[in-house]
Amino acid sequence: MDANVQLDAIAEAAAVPLDQLDIADPRRFADDTIWPFFARLRREAPVHYCADSPYGPYWSLTRYQDILATEIDHASFSSDTSLGGIQIEDQPKALARPSFIRMDPPKHDEQRKVVSPIVAPANLARMETTIRERAGKIIDELPRGEIFDWVDRVSIELTIQMLATLFDYPFENRRQLTYWSDVAVCNVNDPTSPVHSEEERFAELKNMAAAMSKLWNERVNAPPQHDLISMLAHGESTRNMQPNEFMGTLALLIVGGNDTTRNSISGGLHALSQNPDEYRKLRENPALIPNMVSEIIRWQTPVAHMRRTATVDTEIGGKTIRAGEKVVMWYVSGNRDETMIPDADRFIIDRKRPRQHLSFGFGIHRCVGNRLAEMQLRIVWEEILARLPQIEVVSEPERVLSNFLRGIKRMDVRIPA
Amino acid sequence: MPKITYIEHDGTEHPMEVPVGLTVMQGAVDNSVPGIDADCGGACACATCHVYVDPEWLGKTGTPNEQEASMLSFAAVTESNSRLSCQIEVTSELDGLIVRMPEGQH
Numbered sequence A: 001m002d003a004n005v006q007l008d009a010i011a012e013a014a015a016v017p018l019d020q021l022d023i024a025d026p027r028r029f030a031d032d033t034i035w036p037f038f039a040r041l042r043r044e045a046p047v048h049y050c051a052d053s054p055y056g057p058y059w060s061l062t063r064y065q066d067i068l069a070t071e072i073d074h075a076s077f078s079s080d081t082s083l084g085g086i087q088i089e090d091q092p093k094a095l096a097r098p099s100f101i102r103m104d105p106p107k108h109d110e111q112r113k114v115v116s117p118i119v120a121p122a123n124l125a126r127m128e129t130t131i132r133e134r135a136g137k138i139i140d141e142l143p144r145g146e147i148f149d150w151v152d153r154v155s156i157e158l159t160i161q162m163l164a165t166l167f168d169y170p171f172e173n174r175r176q177l178t179y180w181s182d183v184a185v186c187n188v189n190d191p192t193s194p195v196h197s198e199e200e201r202f203a204e205l206k207n208m209a210a211a212m213s214k215l216w217n218e219r220v221n222a223p224p225q226h227d228l229i230s231m232l233a234h235g236e237s238t239r240n241m242q243p244n245e246f247m248g249t250l251a252l253l254i255v256g257g258n259d260t261t262r263n264s265i266s267g268g269l270h271a272l273s274q275n276p277d278e279y280r281k282l283r284e285n286p287a288l289i290p291n292m293v294s295e296i297i298r299w300q301t302p303v304a305h306m307r308r309t310a311t312v313d314t315e316i317g318g319k320t321i322r323a324g325e326k327v328v329m330w331y332v333s334g335n336r337d338e339t340m341i342p343d344a345d346r347f348i349i350d351r352k353r354p355r356q357h358l359s360f361g362f363g364i365h366r367c368v369g370n371r372l373a374e375m376q377l378r379i380v381w382e383e384i385l386a387r388l389p390q391i392e393v394v395s396e397p398e399r400v401l402s403n404f405l406r407g408i409k410r411m412d413v414r415i416p417a
Numbered sequence B: 001m002p003k004i005t006y007i008e009h010d011g012t013e014h015p016m017e018v019p020v021g022l023t024v025m026q027g028a029v030d031n032s033v034p035g036i037d038a039d040c041g042g043a044c045a046c047a048t049c050h051v052y053v054d055p056e057w058l059g060k061t062g063t064p065n066e067q068e069a070s071m072l073s074f075a076a077v078t079e080s081n082s083r084l085s086c087q088i089e090v091t092s093e094l095d096g097l098i099v100r101m102p103e104g105q106h
């Protein structure tokens, strides 16, 4: 990263009056200068109110324990779409796409239970061989001695193949899933995004729903299978979903299973390239991979925040949050909270208690796919280490303009010939 | 100190002495017993400390409260004797307790 940009950010973070700080400014996520701002909030205003922002007024939680406590108290802090949902930016009401991540009990619980068997231990074990074969093939086919984009050739390709497997989606059309995932989460104000308005986004997701409906109709009349569409089509509490809900649930599963893992694969390689001693440790001892996978997920924090809306007046850290107010839980900051995680600002692949991080959330919404994500990352690194002694990162990662998903769009690398 | 026997899914037994006042989860983590991840550190917020309590002991370990029951309902492979081990406090009454691990924590 440009050292001057970094120094400017440190100076600005120290100088900005706290009551004028809008920590959600996506530009600081895109140029990776957000860190000194979060450090200041954790130190001086861990429960911080921003009165005025493009997203309206909102509270920010930046410490690990405050975030954990809020996650657990889902009765006081709702995820429901009708109150605004789970992102700092409210979903426009007319275009709402409800899914169980944006619901409270009891409906959330019913729908989650339909989906979660797909990632139960036995199912994961069944998928392991397929994932390993596909990962090996992708790595074998990478060019040697020339520069290529790691994100496109490895991170995207691998996660999308996985997703096609989960949905039992026509394999040759798998990049459609990547496209819809990008559509579902992109910042419509970013000129490089695939869609540029909420209406356009909604229209594209309708195309997704149409393609999926076809598969649904085929499978609803066939015996139940182990893929997600069949599970939803046969599930007691999901078989009669309304069109918007169908769209929302598919988008949730596509994004959940795609962007986050993709960005962990890219972010992990970047972290290793920036910490050559850790990379060396890994090559000398591949048994560290499972530990490292958790550290990568903490380090990358693919989901930077989740948002809740207070349903009653509640106190956090001495501040009163009123019913109806927006509360943003910054996982990306809690994961750097020194009071919970020693040397939180260092990437340490053999750290003690690496699983202690907020990246998957906690409580009833805790990530359904967390074991699948960990398994994919473990296999990728096992297969990389078995094949490639070295990967050189030759460009700074190009990051996504978003305060919600911490993503890497492009990262050029070279494998020595 | 009460003795607690942790049995891995593959049958490996780990008899451990666990001080009164700790939780059954802490007894496993402090002694590096594999099979209990305890990602949330005992806050009843992750369900990765899931165990099956030996039926003989169910009367002494008590029953899950509402939060535990709700987290357990999302865990994979639960049975009627499933508990989150971070919610069972070790007492002298539990000397001899046997808990078994599930196939995987999720």
Ligand code: HEM
Residues within 6 Å of the ligand: A071, A100, A101, A102, A112, A115, A119, A252, A253, A256, A257, A258, A260, A261, A264, A297, A301, A302, A303, A306, A359, A360, A361, A362, A363, A364, A365, A366, A367, A368, A369, A370, A372, A373
């Ligand atoms: C490194 C990869 C991943 C990260 C960092 C991640 C992160 C998250 C986070 C932060 C949440 C919300 C937690 C909360 O509100 O407390 C979540 C929920 C969810 N994730 Fe993931 N995720 C990942 C991979 C996956 C995968 C591979 C799948 C696909 C099966 C998936 C499916 C879901 C679903 C369905 C939910 C909604 C759960 C609910 O509301 O009950 N995720 N994830």
Ligand code: FES
Residues within 6 Å of the ligand: B025, B037, B038, B039, B040, B041, B042, B043, B044, B045, B046, B047, B048, B049, B071, B084, B085, B086, B087
């Ligand atoms: S340690 Fe997380 S629920 Fe027990």
